[in-house]
Structure formats: structure tokens, C-alpha cells
Amino acid sequence: MNHIAVLFGGISAEREVSLSTGAQVVAALREAGFAVTPIEVTRDLPGLIAALQAARPDAVFNALHGRFGEDGCVQGVLDWLGLPYTHSGVRASSVAMDKAASKAVFAAHGLPLAExxxxxxxxxxxxxxxxxxxxxxxxxxxxxxxxxxxxxxxxxxxxxxxxxxxxxxxxxxxYIPGRELTVAVMGGRALAVTEIDTGRVFYDYDAKYGEGGSRHRIPAEVPDAIATAAKSVALRAHEALGCRGISRSDFRYDDATGRLVLLEVNTQPGMTPTSLVPEQAAHCGISFPELCAWLVREARHGP
The missing domain is CATH 3.30.1490.20 (ATP-grasp fold, A domain)
Structure with a gap:
């Protein structure tokens, strides 16, 4: 796979995040030696299909976030066109994006949840x-x-x-008091446990993407048993949903009681300068271009 189309932008509330992710991914793939065609996604679906058909890429890097980009919609379009794409397929994407549906899956697999x-x-x-x-x-x-x-x-x-x-x-x-933890899963491997300290009530949009909005500690300073449990739950959640490529599981950890709770799984984690997955990959010795290249090599279509 030498020619990659990168989809970014989109029409969700997370459009600005996706624009940032897309710019980072385009640069990283070019650094890794790929020919890249950036495609900014708008409400013009026929225009998106025409752009993909004109580009004729070997694979698509899906750098979209939120509704219509992360929930199975664009994945279905890419399946229809027969184009391999990064991250999860239609089913895992749609279930993970629906918090009620994903929690039902997690509960069926015995994963720790909040009421x-x-x-x-x-x-x-x-x-x-x-x-x-x-x-x-x-x-x-x-x-x-x-x-x-x-x-x-x-x-x-x-x-x-x-x-x-x-x-x-x-x-x-x-509401679970305590600390915010997150674990990235890359293929069949849980990478690391990061603690997110925001100085805010919770890890909100500004904390996620604003300059200086949060501080990330890798590895998180938690008991070994909690780190092991978080990695295990993240991997089990990834597999329960049928995710592929990379996912990121978010947790709350109440250190006063030792309670660890899975909040949700993100099938399209951000790839911005402040994003968590690139940091965890770097902690494991994987550069950002290597990370993007790995995702491209894992690209496929179908469930």
C-alpha cells in the first residue's frame, strides 16, 4: 500500500479535532514514505465518493471523529467502495459510539461499569x-x-x-470520584496506562484539546494490580466490541476504594499534538510515523 487517502474534517461536533488529526497524519505518512491524498470531508457525500474514486488510493486513513465518521457511517461507504481503511469496521464503530449499546456488550462480558x-x-x-x-x-x-x-x-x-x-x-x-486513566490497545497489545490530570472537574473538551489543558503521566502512578487490571479490561473491551487497529479505553479509578470503572472505548482516538495514543506509542518506542504506517498496513474493509 503506497498511496493513502486521508479523510479529515467531517460534519460532527468534533470537526476541529479531526482537522488537527488529519494534518498530523498527512505529515506523518509522508514522512513514512507514502504518497498521500488529503480529502476534507464536508456534507457533500457524492463529492466525497467522487474524490475517492478519482484518487483511487490503495487504502484510506480515517482521521474523522464523532458522528458520521466514527459511528460506522463512513465505514459503510468505504466498504461499499471496496476500499481498505484504518481502525474498526461498521459494527464495532457503531456499537462503540452508542454508549447504551457498548455498555450492554461490556456488561455481558463482565467488565466493570458504573451504574x-x-x-x-x-x-x-x-x-x-x-x-x-x-x-x-x-x-x-x-x-x-x-x-x-x-x-x-x-x-x-x-x-x-x-x-x-x-x-x-x-x-x-x-459519578465515580478519583482519577482519570486511559489505555490504548494496538492490535492485541495494551500499550500503557496514562493518568490524566486536568485541574478541572473532569476531562472535558478544553482539557482534551486546549494548549496546557491537561497533563499526562505515563506510566500512571497507580498500584501494579490496578495497572494490570486496566490493561486487561481495555484489551477485553477492544475484543468484545470486535475492534481492529487501535482503540483507547477510558477509566475512572477511585483510589480511596480501589474501584476501577470502564467508561467507554474510542475506536478513532485523536492524533493531535496533545493526544494520548501517540504518547503511549512513543512510550513503547513507536514513533508517530511508525504508528500511522502500522495502521495503514492493518487497513482492510468488511466487518
Whole structure:
């Protein structure tokens, strides 16, 4: 595979993140010796198909994030065109992006989860769906878009519900105090455990992508048993969903109780200057161009 098309941009709330990821990936693949055709994705689906047909790449590097790029939609288009692509296929992508569906899979595999349920905006407006503190988040968004933590004395519940713009359902989840951990899985290997220190209430959008928004500690300073458990759960979650290529599992770890909880799996982890997967790969001796080249070599289409 010598000629790679890189898809970036998209039409989700994470478009700006994808633009940054795409620029980094294009440069890295060119450094690795590939011929690269960057394709900025917009709402023009026929234009995207025409651009791919004109480019005739050997494979596609999917650098899209969020809805329509990470949820199986563009994966289905690439399957239809018979083009190999990086990261997970339609099924794993769509299930991972749907927090309710992915949590059902994780529960069936015995993975550690926080108490959670799905409610409507009207239900949230009328009453607390579970004891506080709890987290309200979109079912189908990433990068902490639309996430709210409701604690005792917080009177924003009805306001959040009335202003909800992320679809007809809301994932409500028990708030787990403690520390933010994440583990990347590359193929069949869990790379490392990173602790994310933001100085914020939680690891929100600005903390993820803003300059100086967070500090990453690799390896995380946690007990060996917790690090081993996080790696094991990340690998099991990757396999349970049927992911391929690279995924990243996010956790909360309450060091006061020793409780480790899986929050979600990202099938299209960011590849920006502040992203976690490139840092973990570098920690394991894998440069960013090598990481991108590996993803391209693993590219395929189908489930």
C-alpha cells in the first residue's frame, strides 16, 4: 500500500479535532514514505465518493471523529467502495459510539461499569433519575461534548434537559470520584496506562484539546494490580466490541476504594499534538510515523 487517502474534517461536533488529526497524519505518512491524498470531508457525500474514486488510493486513513465518521457511517461507504481503511469496521464503530449499546456488550462480558441508565430529556427535567452526584452525557457523541456533572445543590437539571440538543436520549451515569486513566490497545497489545490530570472537574473538551489543558503521566502512578487490571479490561473491551487497529479505553479509578470503572472505548482516538495514543506509542518506542504506517498496513474493509 503506497498511496493513502486521508479523510479529515467531517460534519460532527468534533470537526476541529479531526482537522488537527488529519494534518498530523498527512505529515506523518509522508514522512513514512507514502504518497498521500488529503480529502476534507464536508456534507457533500457524492463529492466525497467522487474524490475517492478519482484518487483511487490503495487504502484510506480515517482521521474523522464523532458522528458520521466514527459511528460506522463512513465505514459503510468505504466498504461499499471496496476500499481498505484504518481502525474498526461498521459494527464495532457503531456499537462503540452508542454508549447504551457498548455498555450492554461490556456488561455481558463482565467488565466493570458504573451504574447507568438511559432517560429522555423530559424524564431528566421532571426528576433526578438516580442519586446525586451523577453524569448526564449524550449517547452518541465523543470528546466529552455535552457532558454535565450534577451534584447536590446544583439547580441546572431542568435547564440542561430543556436545552438538550444531542438527540432524544440521555445517558445518565453514576459519578465515580478519583482519577482519570486511559489505555490504548494496538492490535492485541495494551500499550500503557496514562493518568490524566486536568485541574478541572473532569476531562472535558478544553482539557482534551486546549494548549496546557491537561497533563499526562505515563506510566500512571497507580498500584501494579490496578495497572494490570486496566490493561486487561481495555484489551477485553477492544475484543468484545470486535475492534481492529487501535482503540483507547477510558477509566475512572477511585483510589480511596480501589474501584476501577470502564467508561467507554474510542475506536478513532485523536492524533493531535496533545493526544494520548501517540504518547503511549512513543512510550513503547513507536514513533508517530511508525504508528500511522502500522495502521495503514492493518487497513482492510468488511466487518
Amino acid at each position: 447507568h441508565r438511559v432517560v429522555t430529556p423530559a424524564e431528566l427535567e421532571s426528576a433526578d433519575p438516580m442519586p446525586r452526584p451523577y453524569v448526564a452525557k449524550p449517547v452518541n457523541e465523543g470528546s466529552s461534548v455535552g457532558v454535565h456533572i450534577l451534584r447536590e445543590g446544583d439547580n441546572r437539571r431542568a435547564e440542561i434537559a430543556r436545552g438538550w440538543r444531542f438527540g432524544p436520549a440521555i445517558m445518565v451515569e453514576e
